[in-house]
Amino acid sequence: xxxxxxxxxxxxxxxxxxxxxxxxxxxxxxxxxxxxxxxxxxxxxxxxxxxxxxxxxxxxxxxxxxxxxxxxxxxxxxxxxxxxxxxxxxxxxxxxxxxxxxxxxxxxxxxxxxxxxxxxxxxxxxxxxxxxxxxxxxxxxxxxxxxxxxxxxxxxxxxxxxxxxxxxxxxxxxxxxxxxxxxxxxxxxxxxxxxxxxxxxxxxxxxxxxxxxxxxxxxxxxxxxxxxxxxxxxxxxxxxxxxxxxxxxxxxxxxxxxxxxxxxxxxxxxxxxxxxxxxxxxxxxxxxxxxxxxxxxxxxxxxxxxxxxxxxxxxxxxxxxxxxxxxxxxxxxxxxxxxxxxxxxxxxxxxxxxxxxxxxxxxxxxxxxxxxxxxxxxxxxxxxxxxxxxxxxxxxxxxxxxxxxxxxxxxxxxxxxxxxxxxxxxxxxxxxxxxxxxxxxxxxxxxxxxxxxxxxxxxxxxxxxxxxxxxxxxxxxxxxxxxxxxxxxxxxxxxxxxxxxxxxxxxxxxxxxxxxxxxxxxxxxxxxxxxxxxxxxxxxxxxxxxxxxxxxxxxxxxxxxxxxxxxxxxxxxxxxxxxxxxxxxxxxxxxxxxxxxxxxxxxxxxxxxxxxxxxxxxxxxxxxxxxxxxxxxxxxxxxxxxxxxxxxxxxxxxxxxxxxxxxxxxxxxxxxxxxxxxxxxxxxxxxxxxxxxxxxxxxxxxxxxxxxxxxxxxxxxxxxxxxxxxxxxxxxxxxxxxxxxxxxxxxxxxxxxxxxxxxxxxxxxxxxxxxxxxxxx
Amino acid sequence: xxxxxxxxxxxxxxxxxxxxxxxxxxxxxxxxxxxxxxxxxxxxxxxxxxxxxxxxxxxxxxxxxxxxxxxxxxxxxxxxxxxxxxxxxxxxxxxxxxxxxxxxxxxxxxxxxxxxxxxxxxxxxxxxxxx
Numbered sequence: 001x002x003x004x005x006x007x008x009x010x011x012x013x014x015x016x017x018x019x020x021x022x023x024x025x026x027x028x029x030x031x032x033x034x035x036x037x038x039x040x041x042x043x044x045x046x047x048x049x050x051x052x053x054x055x056x057x058x059x060x061x062x063x064x065x066x067x068x069x070x071x072x073x074x075x076x077x078x079x080x081x082x083x084x085x086x087x088x089x090x091x092x093x094x095x096x097x098x099x100x101x102x103x104x105x106x107x108x109x110x111x112x113x114x115x116x117x118x119x120x121x122x123x124x125x126x127x128x129x130x131x132x133x134x135x136x137x138x139x140x141x142x143x144x145x146x147x148x149x150x151x152x153x154x155x156x157x158x159x160x161x162x163x164x165x166x167x168x169x170x171x172x173x174x175x176x177x178x179x180x181x182x183x184x185x186x187x188x189x190x191x192x193x194x195x196x197x198x199x200x201x202x203x204x205x206x207x208x209x210x211x212x213x214x215x216x217x218x219x220x221x222x223x224x225x226x227x228x229x230x231x232x233x234x235x236x237x238x239x240x241x242x243x244x245x246x247x248x249x250x251x252x253x254x255x256x257x258x259x260x261x262x263x264x265x266x267x268x269x270x271x272x273x274x275x276x277x278x279x280x281x282x283x284x285x286x287x288x289x290x291x292x293x294x295x296x297x298x299x300x301x302x303x304x305x306x307x308x309x310x311x312x313x314x315x316x317x318x319x320x321x322x323x324x325x326x327x328x329x330x331x332x333x334x335x336x337x338x339x340x341x342x343x344x345x346x347x348x349x350x351x352x353x354x355x356x357x358x359x360x361x362x363x364x365x366x367x368x369x370x371x372x373x374x375x376x377x378x379x380x381x382x383x384x385x386x387x388x389x390x391x392x393x394x395x396x397x398x399x400x401x402x403x404x405x406x407x408x409x410x411x412x413x414x415x416x417x418x419x420x421x422x423x424x425x426x427x428x429x430x431x432x433x434x435x436x437x438x439x440x441x442x443x444x445x446x447x448x449x450x451x452x453x454x455x456x457x458x459x460x461x462x463x464x465x466x467x468x469x470x471x472x473x474x475x476x477x478x479x480x481x482x483x484x485x486x487x488x489x490x491x492x493x494x495x496x497x498x499x500x501x502x503x504x505x506x507x508x509x510x511x512x513x514x515x516x517x518x519x520x521x522x523x524x525x526x527x528x529x530x531x532x533x534x535x536x537x538x539x540x541x542x543x544x545x546x547x548x549x550x551x552x553x554x555x556x557x558x559x560x561x562x563x564x565x566x567x568x569x570x571x572x573x574x575x576x577x578x579x580x581x582x583x584x585x586x587x588x589x590x591x592x593x594x595x596x597x598x599x600x601x602x603x604x605x606x607x608x609x610x611x612x613x614x615x616x617x618x619x620x621x622x623x624x625x626x627x628x629x630x631x632x633x634x635x636x637x638x639x640x641x642x643x644x645x646x647x648x649x650x651x652x653x654x655x656x657x658x659x660x661x662x663x664x665x666x667x668x669x670x671x672x673x674x675x676x677x678x679x680x681x682x683x684x685x686x687x688x689x690x691x692x693x694x695x696x697x698x699x700x701x702x703x704x705x706x707x708x709x710x711x712x713x714x715x716x717x718x719x720x721x722x723x724x725x726x727x728x729x730x731x732x733x734x735x736x737x738x739x740x741x742x743x744x745x746x747x748x749x750x751x752x753x754x755x756x757x758x759x760x761x762x763x764x765x766x767x768x769x770x771x772x773x774x775x776x777x
Numbered sequence: 778x779x780x781x782x783x784x785x786x787x788x789x790x791x792x793x794x795x796x797x798x799x800x801x802x803x804x805x806x807x808x809x810x811x812x813x814x815x816x817x818x819x820x821x822x823x824x825x826x827x828x829x830x831x832x833x834x835x836x837x838x839x840x841x842x843x844x845x846x847x848x849x850x851x852x853x854x855x856x857x858x859x860x861x862x863x864x865x866x867x868x869x870x871x872x873x874x875x876x877x878x879x880x881x882x883x884x885x886x887x888x889x890x891x892x893x894x895x896x897x898x899x900x901x902x903x904x905x906x907x908x
């Protein structure tokens with residue numbers, strides 16, 4: 001890390017400290033006994049673990065008149081837990097104030113648990129249906145508050161308390177409460193003034209306070225706890241379960257909740273939590289559910305535990321008086337420390353003694369003491385990354401603060417997005433970003449996570465080498481990244497094929513512009529050209545909206561469809577006759593070239609953000625063509641050119657709509673031609689003439705394009721019949737349409753391949769049709 | 778797609794030579810075969826030589842800014858598809874915004890965690906850890 005960045009971290013920490021957010025407290029935190037450190041929420045991963053599952057009874061010592069007198073001699077509250085090792089720290093039993101509890105008679109005494117869970121629990125514990133009786137003793141939770149029970153083996157009175165966090169999902173509705181070992185326990189314990197007790201050391205080993213358990217590792221001590229419970233006749237049932245349990249992200253071992261002295265940033269101070277929630281509402285979250293997710297997390301999060309007992313990181317740069325524990329809070333000293341770090345790096349903190357960091361002769365402001373100690377914990381790494389908005393965005397002169405966009409995987413709502421939000425809102429009063437976009441994770445073709453053991457890992461380098469970086473880029477753009485996204489050989493070959501189509505479209509466009517004169521023919525367009533220009537504008541509009549909304553798959557598929565459907569299989573097909581066989585400088589050919597050149601430059605621009613390499617390659621060819629025309633004025637890279645904009649004057653939605661009818665007809669005629677081709681009745685479609693019997697709605701449309709129809713349908717002649725045709729192709733898609741495919745009359749023109757009665761009429765060119773004759777003579 | 782390497786060309790090749798010369802058949806050196814893994818490094822070099830990125834950055838003073846702040850990576854060794862997905866998405870956005878006229882500098886985030894290194898150190902020296 002750079003000194004500059006380290007100093008920024010210290011400055012930001014100082015700012016939090018100066019503003020009063022930072023406090024030291026004993027609180028349960030996720031603790032990894034193996035790494036010997038506290039962990040943040042974001043550093044905990046859930047994984048399967050086998051744990052004991054036990055039902056334990058707590059004997060009522062003094063019901064304070066709340067239970068009644070004729071309930072039989074011994075009455076117990078029953079709890080269920082998967083962490084027997086937390087029982088030494090048990091301080092209370094929590095009930096839900098609104099749940100109904102009842103007394104169940106068994107040979108083991110009267111058991112109190114939530115009414116709704118009686119049957120399930122009795123069954124689990126192993127009572128047969130005739131071995132217990134549900135009595136008429138029924139209470140709501142709040143009627144049972146404050147009953148004194150005995151801890152199963154420790155001389156401690158454990159009271160019943162009330163908490164809204166109790167659920168009926170699992171257990172008995174009575175919750176084992178150890179404020180030193182659980183977040184909810186801690187919170188409810190605060191309300192009741194319970195001791196935050198945790199007789200477990202840094203390595204997860206019971207201390208002397210735990211009596212018979214001293215020296216045992218917590219998870220191993222589960223067995224001892226169960227033995228003790230058995231001997232005290234407090235154990236109702238013991239079994240094993242496999243459940244989701246928090247593990248350390250570093251060493252992958254199970255973690256524990258443990259109260260320790262830690263440094264915290266209070267999320268209640270200065271209304272930090274509320275301010276963050278307000279900021280969340282101002283930020284644009286893509287996809288939308290990101291808002292709900294981070295909102296829920298911030299709403300429910302505990303104070304931010306920022307200290308770590310590690311050696312690799314930026315220290316918490318606080319100094320305390322050895323005599324009274326007062327923290328040195330002089331602003332100038334805090335600023336000097338940040339300055340020191342900037343000059344020497346954070347290691348200076350570990351090298352210099354506290355007295356050398358403080359001004360000479362410095363005395364504690366509270367007690368006048370002269371001995372000082374440095375804090376040796378380091379900062380949570382999520383604090384380090386959370387302040388990047390200050391260390392990078394604010395300080396780098398290329399940037400402006402706040403950022404427009406943060407974009408990471410959807411695991412960062414818990415991590416960087418949240419730590420950045422807290423770090424920025426706490427000191428700057430607002431979120432460090434305007435938009436936050438998240439993506440899912442990469443999985444294989446069948447939706448499985450990639451792993452070495454499954455052998456389904458595909459590395460990016462493999463794709464770049466084997467297929468090209470462009471294919472990797474297309475993969476990213478073609479899939480909806482909001483969900484998990486799949487990759488496989490099959491997907492890659494499909495994308496390679498899609499790429500080939502786009503590339504060929506570009507090649508056709510380039511290939512037919514070699515002799516274009518670059519004049520403006522926009523007022524010489526035919527309807528088919530106007531249609532193509534209008535389609536192009538629609539594409540520009542759609543792709544632009546898609547890019548703006550980060551819907552890249554929408555942009556990519558629109559571009560691909562335009563190339564395949566609108567261009568290759570229609571417009572280019574129709575144009576070929578004009579482009580290849582017209583007089584080179586005929587107005588019609590030039591007009592179509594003008595359209596092709598417009599389409600080429602727009603298409604190149606539209607695809608450049610995704611198909612960057614190919615767009616640049618095509619752009620180079622456009623420019624070098626320009627060079628021959630002594631027109632090399634354009635920018636030298638497609639990225640220096642502007643993104644295409646919609647030209648309103650070429651939008652003709654009415655024409656597009658009308659032509660939809662023609663394209664539908666064309667599809668049907670192609671089906672009829674395909675049948676005849678399969679029968680070897682014709683080879684090339686130009687050998688055919690088609691007769692159409694049209695439904696009413698297509699009649700006017702076709703009559704208005706009589707001369708152009710052969711070109712649209714790629715046949716030599718089209719005739720519109722007045723009466724129904726016999727032995728023809730009957731369309732299913734267009735009801736009432738009949739297509740009769742016949743061999744075209746006349747002979748084949750050896751120049752344009754069309755069939756015409758005029759072939760053979762010209763003595764000096766007996767092999768060509770009249771149209772071609774006029775061109776070559 | 779009926780491209781001009783397809784059946785039209787086959788047909789025209791078969792035609793009498795005297796008519797072929799009268800047609801305006803497509804002409805271009807733009808290769809049909811992409812050969813991406815060979816061509817891409819050449820284009821990268823071209824961008825580098827012509828200092829295209831630097832030229833785009835020259836807009837700093839006049840253009841509206843668009844700031845994408847790249848997150849600090851968790852460097853755990855090898856590059857995987859998740860990295861590719863993340864970086865390509867960012868690249869698409871920055872390129873789009875740049876072509877829309879924004880000044881959109883891209884500054885890669887750097888790892889400020891150092892954790893993976895410490896885990897390795899812990900693995901090697903675990904038992905000697907001071908505590």
